Amino acid sequence: MLDQQVRLIVDREVRAAPRLTPAGERILAAASTLFYEQGIRTVGVDAIAAAADVTKKTLYDRFGSKDRLIAAYLEQRDRTWHLFLDEQLAARKPATPEAVILVLFAALTDWLAGSRNGCGFINASVELAAPDHPAMPVIVGQKRWMRSEFEAQAQAAGLADAGELADRLLLLHEGALVSYRVAAMTSAPEVAARAAADLLAGWPRV
Template sequence: MPTTTAPVRERILDAATRRYYAEGIRAVSADRLIAEAGVSKVTFYRHFPTKDDLIAAYLTQQVAHTQQLFTEKRAELAGDACGVLRWYAEGVGAFASSPGFRGCPFINAAAELSSPDHPGHRIVADNRTWLVTQFAELLGELGVDEVETKAEQLMMLRDGALVAGYVGRTPEAVAATLTAAGRAVIGC
């Protein structure tokens, strides 16, 4: 791909990221993204032949960012599984109470893309599986029993914490409640 096309693709993805998160995936038209990115329809469709292609690219980008942060923190805190889980709880609390927060982009996407055949639905499901696997590995490091069950419970607590932030809890309250609930599940 020529380097002159990279900024165009990034502009389109940036516009999609802003609008999809703020307004919802289904609510944002290709025409709106074309105008916001400042590209022609031909250019837009050269990069993303269908809206589903753009949705998949948007979600893939979000997943990559999330997984990179988690992976980097696990490397930084290697051998401190509780530290990683506390960091995650604090991060969820901060994110869930940040200005402009409109819920978890993955949960939002799953609600809009309910068909299991949609490529975006599969990306969201795969990301959830990845995150639950990370939790299970951390719980295994802690010597917790029933790691798969407890990893799923942590995921459900995370989802609830994101909703709590959406309805107005402070970052400290969300993080503290998530941490306390997580400790009750795993004893860490």
């Protein structure tokens, strides 16, 4: 049971990391730090180029525009998040689909440790209001993936109305991220995990 459930995470489709030149890697690393810590709109290409020790021309040559660099930052963050969840599953060894769901909640505590800025995807969605921005499919895709994983695990567990349960679990998960950032509620991941456990315990089976 454990190996089968863990593979539901490991076997997902995640875009492979693009091959970058050393300069491109420095640009993406600098942009990722600055965007997350200071905000996407407040950080200009001059600051990114300076932090990466490249010219603005090199930045545009590698990424085309700041908007494409923002999308690349979020794509990289998405890959990092998936790898982090794989590590959490391997370390915690959940034995049931319900336990896998709870690992997805418990992982938030470690993911947010030492950070005051919460979820980079939620933060970006607030700053990037235009629906046609190149980064929006990355943001939407990341949240849809979380919901689909909740639904897949609920179905594997034989829980009734897996779609409705997935909706509620996603609201708890994302609500914890927002509360952590906006309300400075550092206990939000633990509170959400307890609420998810209570929800699962009382949910009817097929």
